[in-house]
Amino acid sequence: MNPTLRLPGLAPLMLAATLAVLGVLIVLPLGVVFHQALAKGLGAYIEPLTHPDALHAIRLTLTVAAISVPLNAVFGVAAAWAIARFEFKGKSLLVTFIDLPFSMSPVVSGLVWVLLFGAQGWFGEWLRDHDIKIIFATSGLVLATVLVTLPFVARELIPLMQDQGADEEAAALTLGAGGWTTFRRVTLPNIKWALLYGVLLCNARAMGEFGAVSVVSGSVRGVTTTLPLHVEVLYNDYEFVGAFAAASILAGLGLVTLVLKTVLEWRHSGELSAGRRH
Amino acid sequence: MTVAALAPVAGKPRTRWKEPSILPGFPLAMGWTLTYLGLIVVLPLAALVLRPWEAGLHGVWATLTEDRVLAALRLSFGTSLLAALTNVPLGLMVAWTLTRYEFPGRRIVDAFVDLPFALPTAVAGIALTAIYGPTGVLGEQFAQFGLKTAYNPIGIYIALLFIGLPFVVRTVQPVLQDLDREVEEAAQTLGATTFQRFRMVVLPAVLPALISGFSLAFARAVGEYGSVIFIAGNMPLKSEIAPLLIVIKLEQYDYAGAATVGLAMLVISFGALLGVNFLQIFLARRGRA
Numbered sequence: 001m002n003p004t005l006r007l008p009g010l011a012p013l014m015l016a017a018t019l020a021v022l023g024v025l026i027v028l029p030l031g032v033v034f035h036q037a038l039a040k041g042l043g044a045y046i047e048p049l050t051h052p053d054a055l056h057a058i059r060l061t062l063t064v065a066a067i068s069v070p071l072n073a074v075f076g077v078a079a080a081w082a083i084a085r086f087e088f089k090g091k092s093l094l095v096t097f098i099d100l101p102f103s104m105s106p107v108v109s110g111l112v113w114v115l116l117f118g119a120q121g122w123f124g125e126w127l128r129d130h131d132i133k134i135i136f137a138t139s140g141l142v143l144a145t146v147l148v149t150l151p152f153v154a155r156e157l158i159p160l161m162q163d164q165g166a167d168e169e170a171a172a173l174t175l176g177a178g179g180w181t182t183f184r185r186v187t188l189p190n191i192k193w194a195l196l197y198g199v200l201l202c203n204a205r206a207m208g209e210f211g212a213v214s215v216v217s218g219s220v221r222g223v224t225t226t227l228p229l230h231v232e233v234l235y236n237d238y239e240f241v242g243a244f245a246a247a248s249i250l251a252g253l254g255l256v257t258l259v260l261k262t263v264l265e266w267r268h269s270g271e272l273s274a275g276r277r278h
Numbered sequence: 279m280t281v282a283a284l285a286p287v288a289g290k291p292r293t294r295w296k297e298p299s300i301l302p303g304f305p306l307a308m309g310w311t312l313t314y315l316g317l318i319v320v321l322p323l324a325a326l327v328l329r330p331w332e333a334g335l336h337g338v339w340a341t342l343t344e345d346r347v348l349a350a351l352r353l354s355f356g357t358s359l360l361a362a363l364t365n366v367p368l369g370l371m372v373a374w375t376l377t378r379y380e381f382p383g384r385r386i387v388d389a390f391v392d393l394p395f396a397l398p399t400a401v402a403g404i405a406l407t408a409i410y411g412p413t414g415v416l417g418e419q420f421a422q423f424g425l426k427t428a429y430n431p432i433g434i435y436i437a438l439l440f441i442g443l444p445f446v447v448r449t450v451q452p453v454l455q456d457l458d459r460e461v462e463e464a465a466q467t468l469g470a471t472t473f474q475r476f477r478m479v480v481l482p483a484v485l486p487a488l489i490s491g492f493s494l495a496f497a498r499a500v501g502e503y504g505s506v507i508f509i510a511g512n513m514p515l516k517s518e519i520a521p522l523l524i525v526i527k528l529e530q531y532d533y534a535g536a537a538t539v540g541l542a543m544l545v546i547s548f549g550a551l552l553g554v555n556f557l558q559i560f561l562a563r564r565g566r567a
Contacts, residue, residue, distance in 0.1 A: 010472070011379055018375035019387070021368055024416075025440055026393050029405035032415070036408055075314045082307040088296035097315055100323075103547065105501025106399075107521035108540040111528065112322030115329050120533050122325060147318055166301060179302035201395075208398025211503035215525060228400040228504070235404050235508065244408075247401040254396035261396075262389040275452065 033251045036244035048234070048242030049249070053222040057230035057246070063138065064213075064226060065206040068145040073199050076153025080191075081183075084161035085169070095158070101150045109147045110215025113140055136224055140216035148212045149202045156198035157191055160273040164190055193268040197261065197276065204257040208250055330538040341538040346514055347523060350539070354520040355546060357431055358499035361438035362446075365495050366488055368439075369446025376447070377454040391447050394440055399504025406437050407508045429511030434519065437505045442495030449491035453484050482565065486558055493554040500547055 038045050048054060079098060083091060101109060116122050117134040127134060134140045168190065172182040188195075210228040217224040221233050227250055234243035265276055296304070330338050341347060376388050394402065410417040410427040420427045427433055457480065465475045503521040511517040520543055527536035 014371060014375045015379055015381060018372050021372060021443075022387060022390060025443060026390060028409060028415075029402055029440065030393060030397065032405045032408050033401060036405075075311065078307045078310040078314075081303060082311050085301050086296060086299055086304050086308075088308075090295070094311070094315075097319055100319055103497050103501075103551075105503065105521050105524075105540070105543060107503050107524050108326065108501065108544065111524055111536055111540050112326050114528055115325035115533055115537055116322060118528075118533065120531060143318075147322065150318060166299075169301060173300055173302075183303070204396055208401070210398060210400040210403075211501075211521065214503075215528065228398050231400050231404065243404060247398075247404060250398045250401045254393070254398065254401070258389060258392060258396045261392070262385075266385075 030251060030255075033244055033247050036240065037248040039244075040241050044241050045245050045248075048239065048245050051242075053225070054230060054242075054246060056222050057225050057227045058249070060138065060141070060225070061207050061227040064141050064145050065203055067142050068149060068206045069199060069203050071146055072149055072202055073153050073195070075150065076155075076157050076198060077191075077195070079154045080157035080161050081187075083158050085166050098151055098154050101147055104147075106148055106209065106211025107215055110144045110212035112147070113143050113216050117143075135216050136218040138224070141213050141224065141226060144212035144216045145206050145209055148209050149205045152202035152205065153195065153198035156194045156201075156273055156276070158273075159275070160191060160194045160271075161187075163274065190271070193264060193271040194273060194276075197264050197272055200257055200260055200264070204254065207253055326537055326540055326544070330534055330541050332534045337534060338538050341535045342542060346518070347520075347539060347542075349515045350518050350520040350523040351542065351546070353431060353434070353518065354500055354543070355550075357434045357438055357519075358496050358502075361435050361442055361499050362492050362496035364435075364439060365442045365446045366492050369443055369491055369495075370450055370484070370488060372443070373447045373450040373454055377451060391444050394444050399441070399502070400508075402440060402505040403437065403508035406440060406505065407433075410436055410509060428509050429513075430517050433509035433511065434506050434517065437509050438499040438502060441502050441505050442499050445494040445498060446488070446491035449494065450484055450487045453487040454480075457483050486561060489554060489558055489561075493551055497547055497551065500543060 079094075083095065114121060114135055117127060117140065118124055119128075119135075121127075121135075134143070168186050169182050172186045173179075177185070207226075208228055209226075210232070213226055214229055214232070217226070217229055221230075225233055227246060231243050231246045231250070234240075234246060265272065269276070330341075333340075372391065376384065376391075407428055408414050410420070410433060412418070412421060412426075412428065414428070417427050425432070427436060462475055462479050465479050470478070501521060503519075506519055507522055510519060510522070512522060520539055524536045524539050527533075527539065
């Protein structure tokens, strides 16, 4: 790319200002996490991470993500198939509903489940009578996470599949392939990188989600605390090194996500939806 | 889409709401989509829309006019507005640098723009508090000038700057990339100054994207929780954001009150987005005229 609008004196200035803004606003917080976590040495960093509560939080975070992400991945594929491959009335309304969770406050995404399943929720009494616990339990964490991360995969797949069109699938069907074979051998290879991209973002958010799960969790230390909630519990107990140590794992997850996402954008830009091409 | 037009399938009855297609799987895909959306999005939202009215209009009004609720809504929407407005020039500058200048490490810098999306909000929250708190790297510096940058609305504003910046950059960047350079060059040839070229050629072209970026950053900021509550101080009437008030009301088992605040946030955000949309339409019309 050759810059044509030359702003001779301005270029170094703009570059410096941009690096300053990004450095202070975005990179500094990342550095601080690791700095604070290691402030009292490697021993003090590792010790809180091997605490049973921390290990439980890690396991719970992985469990919640392992349930939520596949659910939303399957939903994303189904929704993209319906929306990008067929013409029907009310399509834009459907897309609006799929996007809706992105414009809801995470707290509201947790609140709605309490309104349904909490002690005074619509189904609260019924659940109590049948001895089922959703709020303050793992299933509540899953529901909140599923709601927050619902659009990620669908949003990557719908524009891509609309761009690609249905010609290849139509050809396969015309040549006698069955529906599932066509999906497996034609559609899936065409969308695999975008699917991976969506799953990556979905997973990062699922593991890092805080607001929504904090509402439904009750934050019982060592029981319903996911890793981000564990960070909060430790921080509020003034166990700063422990809080930042736990936070550093999440920051590491964020960094790995960022690297993988960037690699996907560079290597497979042609196979991602238009907005993701670099 | 093209196939749907090409191939009406014999023997299949024409449904009025869906165009025929030779592709299979519509009932399964659509059925699953609707069931899933119904259970995960529509049913919970129905609870949010209906539950505030349990104590009647009176109850809703009583909640909305509580001093604490009004203060929280004002704070959330006010700081979000300020942060999103600040992010417009900042984001434009970052997007400009990333699209117009070649420099070593440009793609790495570009990748870092998305960090606020990738970093869990609670992590950002405690990190920002460590930086801007009274003993933090920057907080200490600002304190020397008598500026308190944490545990007050300024802290909230800083967290919202962090969370909103990528929205503006990522909406403006593709537009700047696609901008027809020939128009700029023509303006230059015709003797327009740098500033004139920016104001009269570049700005009108990126304005719709800037507005979209602004509204995305604003909408995200209004609902933001994790990155804000650690740095906010959470003093009732002073630095208590609306999402936190929802949590507090839930802890007091005031479900209707919590739902009222949640619904109010949703309605105000929706109204703001609608306003932004009208602004976009207005600008587009003026552009064509």
